[in-house]
Structure formats: C-alpha cells, structure tokens
Amino acid sequence: MTETKQSDSGNIPSPINLAIHTFSEKIMGTYVYFQVLKLSDSFWLWIGNSPAKFGDFTVAMNSGKMPCSTVLLGNSDSGCLAMAERLAKRTGKQVFISGELTFNQIQLPLIEKRVAEEMKQHPDNF
C-alpha cells in the first residue's frame, strides 16, 4: 500500500535543484571539457579530455589562512590538488575536483584561468 503511494509521489516530477553545467575550450590544440555540479555550499568540478576518464579525485576546503586538501582517489601529486586549494580559497566553498590532469605546466594555468573566467561569467553555476 505504502509502496504505491511512494512511487506515485515519485512520479510527480520534482524540480531538480542539482544542475550540471558543462563547457569546453580548445587549449593549445587540445579540447578540454569541463563540468560543474553545483551543490549546497560546495561544488564538484570535472576536467578532462575525450574519451572522458574520471581520473583522480581530490577535495579542498578553506579553513582560515591556509586551505587544506586531500586526495581521495588516485595520485597524491595530482594537479587537481593545487587547483582545488586555490578554488576553495577563492570561493570559500568545499571544492571537489576530479579529472585526469595529464596536462603540461603551460596548459594547467590556462585551464585554471578558463575555470575562473567561467566562474565570473556564470557565478550561479558554481
């Protein structure tokens, strides 16, 4: 009895508050894809190429003067880590970043710049 009730209420399309925002940019000849999932007081950002690999998974939080971060999955020297720290400091939010950042030292700052640009243009998506 309750089962039917539950599935009925489940069928009413509830508004989705979680929205995934995607964008891409050609950086130094390679297409880089980005996707952001806005969450409450936090966001998850994925950066990668095609075909898409989940890659490493890192989290950073701004706690006082220095942001703190950790690698949840993958390489501990992941390029995501430093970026997550900087984004956490900039936004004051908890930042999850995943992706296979096998980009070189010239590409990485450009990728971060692109993310910052997107944040400025569409602050509601972060």
Add this chain to the structure above:
Amino acid sequence: MAAPKEDVRDSSTSFPVKNNCIAVEVNSHKTELVCCTFEDRIFCIVTQYQKLGMLVDVTREIVMEETDTAPPRYSTRVLLGKDEPMTHVLAQTLISKLDIHKPIILAMALKDTAPSSVKKLAEYLTQLVNT
C-alpha cells in the same frame, strides 16, 4: 503508464561524459540522483542534502566460475566519511541491483536510512544508470 515520468535530463551527445539526473520523493524526502558515466568509472550521487556526503569506492569482485544465478559481489571502500559498518551496508544496498562491471564512486547523503527507503532508492538508481 510504464514510461518513467520523472524529469530526466540528458546532456548533449557531443560532451564526452553522459550525465543523467532525476529527482524523486521517497518517504516524503526529496532525493536527487545523479549518474555520470565516464570511460573508466561511474560516478553516482544519491543525496537528500544537496551535498555529496559520504564517498564510497565500489568495485565488483572477480568471482571465478561465475554462474548466471549468483548475484554480483561488490567490495566497498570508504573514501570520505565515517568508515562504519552502516556505510558499507548502505552502499551495498544502493548498488545491489546494478549489473555493471565498471568501478563506481558512490556519493550518498541520506536523511532516511530505513531499509524500505534505501531499497526504493536502489531501484531508482538502477533505472537511472540503465537509461
């Protein structure tokens, strides 16, 4: 009738990640489910707080002499959150109906952890992953 009436969003085909989201109400708790399919992994989010909450790495165990009737077995590892038996049980229940070989990263933030609710969520998650 049979067609799901949930508000299912599909991303454009040109983007390399396949994203699906639905929002459902289970036991009067609004729950949002997100599934992102990558080449090497699947990222699933089941949230009632609009947060990622606990993160669990789920991998399917390779069973020798796998028979068709035996249910798939998964091993769970907590990446973020309380590493207590309940977390593993919740994760195992949520993915119990999935039949995929890719490793899964499961994010869950649940207000309601009653067995009937979690089973219901597992059904919705399976439905979402298979779309």
